[in-house]
Amino acid sequence: MRFDTLVDFISEGKKRYIPEQGYSTGTELVTSRMANVTDLGTNRSVQLFGDVDTSRKIIRLMVPVGTNWSYCKIGGKKYRQVTATNALKGHSMIVGEYHG
Template identity: 35%
Template sequence: MRFTDRVQFYESNDRYDTDNPDGKPIPVGEPVIANVTHLGVNRSMQLFGNLNTERLVVRLIQPFNEDWGILRVNDSETYYALETGVYPLKIDGYIVGETQNE
């Protein structure tokens, strides 16, 4: 498994904040190295029952212990929100789905 992607976590901006009037997501911590893959059509149907959202599997070498709401992969324009997490002994993993955050 190759860890070649950079993931930046952000605070969730569900409500208006006077300290952040433009509403752009606020980064949480530094970008981390991750392995990012697409969930796949069959697995997405098995787990979630639909294909309406692009889903990714994000695996981290080190746990990210700060509170976050959304993330971006490799500085793309697309934000992803947590759908479910997997926390085995060695590598934390998240299944995230595309969100309409901008």
């Protein structure tokens, strides 16, 4: 299994107004990790969620991200965590596309 995709984990804070800069987005990069990222198959998507959603991905990491994060970015697209699993050989999570 290759860990060849860079995944950025981002935390969303509250928007706030800074007089010199205007409104701040309130986002902060928590960490960046190399991960194995694959698409969730249609059969598995139907088994787990009861529908076919092609925007879901599986992210496999060696260790879980320890801090709280709001969404992750893979190749410029935003994804939110749907479910996660810890195993002896690593950590995996299913994420769905996030439009926010």
